[in-house]
Amino acid sequence: MNSSNKHLPAEERRAVTVEAVVELAGEQNPSEITTAAIAKRMGLTQGALFRHFPNKDAILQAVMEWVAERLMSRIEKAVHAEPSPLAALESMFMAHVDFITEHPGIPRMLFGELQRSEETAPKRMAQTLIRRYGERLNRLFEQGKTCGELDGKLDNEAAATLFIGTIQGLVMQSLIAGDVSHMRRNAPKVFAIYQRGIRSAS
Amino acid sequence: MNSSNKHLPAEERRAVTVEAVVELAGEQNPSEITTAAIAKRMGLTQGALFRHFPNKDAILQAVMEWVAERLMSRIEKAVHAEPSPLAALESMFMAHVDFITEHPGIPRMLFGELQRSEETAPKRMAQTLIRRYGERLNRLFEQGKTCGELDGKLDNEAAATLFIGTIQGLVMQSLIAGDVSHMRRNAPKVFAIYQRGIRSAS
DNA sequence: AAAGATAGTAATCAATTACTCACTTTCATG
DNA sequence: CATGAAAGTGAGTAATTGATTACTATCTTT
Numbered sequence: 501m502n503s504s505n506k507h508l509p510a511e512e513r514r515a516v517t518v519e520a521v522v523e524l525a526g527e528q529n530p531s532e533i534t535t536a537a538i539a540k541r542m543g544l545t546q547g548a549l550f551r552h553f554p555n556k557d558a559i560l561q562a563v564m565e566w567v568a569e570r571l572m573s574r575i576e577k578a579v580h581a582e583p584s585p586l587a588a589l590e591s592m593f594m595a596h597v598d599f600i601t602e603h604p605g606i607p608r609m610l611f612g613e614l615q616r617s618e619e620t621a622p623k624r625m626a627q628t629l630i631r632r633y634g635e636r637l638n639r640l641f642e643q644g645k646t647c648g649e650l651d652g653k654l655d656n657e658a659a660a661t662l663f664i665g666t667i668q669g670l671v672m673q674s675l676i677a678g679d680v681s682h683m684r685r686n687a688p689k690v691f692a693i694y695q696r697g698i699r700s701a702s
Numbered sequence: 703m704n705s706s707n708k709h710l711p712a713e714e715r716r717a718v719t720v721e722a723v724v725e726l727a728g729e730q731n732p733s734e735i736t737t738a739a740i741a742k743r744m745g746l747t748q749g750a751l752f753r754h755f756p757n758k759d760a761i762l763q764a765v766m767e768w769v770a771e772r773l774m775s776r777i778e779k780a781v782h783a784e785p786s787p788l789a790a791l792e793s794m795f796m797a798h799v800d801f802i803t804e805h806p807g808i809p810r811m812l813f814g815e816l817q818r819s820e821e822t823a824p825k826r827m828a829q830t831l832i833r834r835y836g837e838r839l840n841r842l843f844e845q846g847k848t849c850g851e852l853d854g855k856l857d858n859e860a861a862a863t864l865f866i867g868t869i870q871g872l873v874m875q876s877l878i879a880g881d882v883s884h885m886r887r888n889a890p891k892v893f894a895i896y897q898r899g900i901r902s903a904s
Numbered sequence: 905a906a907a908g909a910t911a912g913t914a915a916t917c918a919a920t921t922a923c924t925c926a927c928t929t930t931c932a933t934g
Numbered sequence: 935c936a937t938g939a940a941a942g943t944g945a946g947t948a949a950t951t952g953a954t955t956a957c958t959a960t961c962t963t964t
Contacts (some may be wrong), residue, residue, distance in 0.1 A: 507911055507960055528819040531733040535952060547954080548912050556952065567850050595773015608817050614877045615810050617730040627878050651898075658891035665892075669863045672870060687861035689742045690867075697899030698854075709930055709941055737922060750942050752923065 514552050516542060517559060518566045525605025530612050535559075557620055564613065564625035567606055571599055572632065579636075585644035586699060589663075590691060592640070596667055597687045604680050607671045634660045644698075651700045659698055666694050711756055716754050718744060719761060720768045727807025732814045737761075759822055766815065766827035769808055773801055774834065781838075787846035788901060791865075792893060794842070799889040806882050809873045836862045846900075853902045861900050868896050 508516065520541045524533050539546040553559045578595035582588040600607055613626040624701055637660045644650030670690060674683040710718065722743045726735050737758055741748040755761045780797035784790040793841040802809055839862040846852030872892060876885040 509961095510910080513911080529733075529817045530812075531731075531814070531817075532819075534950085545913055546952085547914075550953065551911060575954090611813060611874070612733075612817075614733075614874065615731045615733075615814075618803070622825070628872070630878055630895075640842050655891045658817055658888055658895055661871045661875050661888060662868055662895050663871075664874060664891050665867040665869070665876075666864055667867070668870040668874060669865075669867015672813070672816065672866060673863050676832055686860055686863060689857045690864050693856070693896075693899040697895040697897075712940080715941080736920085738920090747943055749924075749944070753941065758922065817933090 510552055514562060517549065517552065518563050521559060521563050522566070522603055522605055525609050526603060527605070530605060530609045533606070557622060560609075560620075560622040561625055563609065564622045564629065567610070568625065568629045568632070571596070571606075571629070572636075574599055574632075575636065579640070584649060585640050585647060586649040586695070589637075589640055590695065592636075593663070593691050593694075594687060595666070597670065597684055600667070600671065601663070601680055601684050604674070607668065611668075630664070633664070637663055641698075648700055651699055653699055662694065662697070666690055712754055716764060719751065719754065720765050722734065723761060723765050724768070724805055724807055727811050728805060729807070732807060732811045741885055759824060762811075762815070762822075762824040764822045765811065766831065769812070770827065770831045770834075773798070773808075773831070774838075776801055777835075777838065781842070784849060787842045787849060788851040788897065791839075791842055791846070792897065794838075795865070795869070795893050795896075796889060799872065799886055802869070802873065803882055803886050806876070809870070813870075832866070835866070839865055843900075850902055852900055856900055864899070868892055 518539065520538050521533065524530075524537060524541060535549055536546045538559070539549055551558070551589045553562070574595050575592050578586040578591040582591045610626050610629070614682075616623050634657075638656050641650060641654060641656045641659055645652050647652065670683045670687060674680055675687065719740065722733060722740050723735060726732075726739060726743060730739075737751055738748045740761070741751055751761070755764070762839040776797050777794050781790040784793045812828050812831070815822075815825045816832075818825050836859075840858050843856060843858045843861055847854050848858065872885045872889060875888065876882055
């Protein structure tokens, strides 16, 4: 029932391609993913990829769009289910960690794209994703301040940087441990410290 | 007076090579640094590099060793100059940020090495560096607890993960902003939140 | 079922990569 | 100053990369 079909309509084939790249990124260095490797994973010839994408960067761009959509919608859902801003922040954090646990290659690809010196389309996608993420955090911070849950003197930008860095730190630890579940186990403890840093002095 | 000399003894040539790579990593994607680019930066032919290093990975390993030595010695110096564990943590943090500001390519190379799937020599160097870094943090955490500056119930591993992640978050922000000085400006604000998260309730 | 449109194959391309080597230049030392 | 070792040159290699193309297979529509 899966992608075992030989002929697929263009749109489906593009979707399958994106999933293949996300899978591969979880298993190997994202910057070493070749078009040949992608095609092999899909049971396709390398040349066939270029029927559906004009070049390799277009594939990576599609992946980044996929990530932006899925991650932001998950986060929005997590935030929406919580009553208070602080609870929403924790829910958002754990939703992000869950997302990464399911797709360990995502944060590596993101960081890799950000590092590229040329201004490529996938790099721009990565940048805007993180900007949108930061703006969402800002709104929660403001809400938290007005309802008194968060420290009124909290620097929003610094708090956002630390929020994202917290996740990045967990990713690094799991890279060193070579174990993805390491991240989910430690996430609550790490967030507890972060929370202590931003909430109002009770 | 500098590396403008044509003929250099092997040891010096190796040192110059490492510095060239560190420079290049600050200007472009570290995973795209070629041996040709390194040689060009040094005003040397590509073949000459392989007189001093058996292969490319040996060059990268030498770079990681350079990083480990310089970073750890700087941090040790920063810690030593401070009276209390909490002040030492802040000094260590700022020393690390200064180091990265001077060599923006370092954190990118480190993260890039950690991502490699094969167990290469430079990857192992990166792993042990971060482990040593974590152990140093642990000692400071323990000291902080016994002298009452830090929360007695603080989870050391989580606090170390967050410390490293905090720096990684700053690196990401500076990558997006495309501006290294961004990091140094925001570092104190971000550390203030972190400090609030780990210190004992006064 | 015929025919046009869509999707995939397999071979090939030029460019780039890390690495090698026969030869030349430079330097230090007796 | 001569000489041998060390350091650098420059032209190579084989392998890999993203991309192209002539051709074939499959699907859809009338």
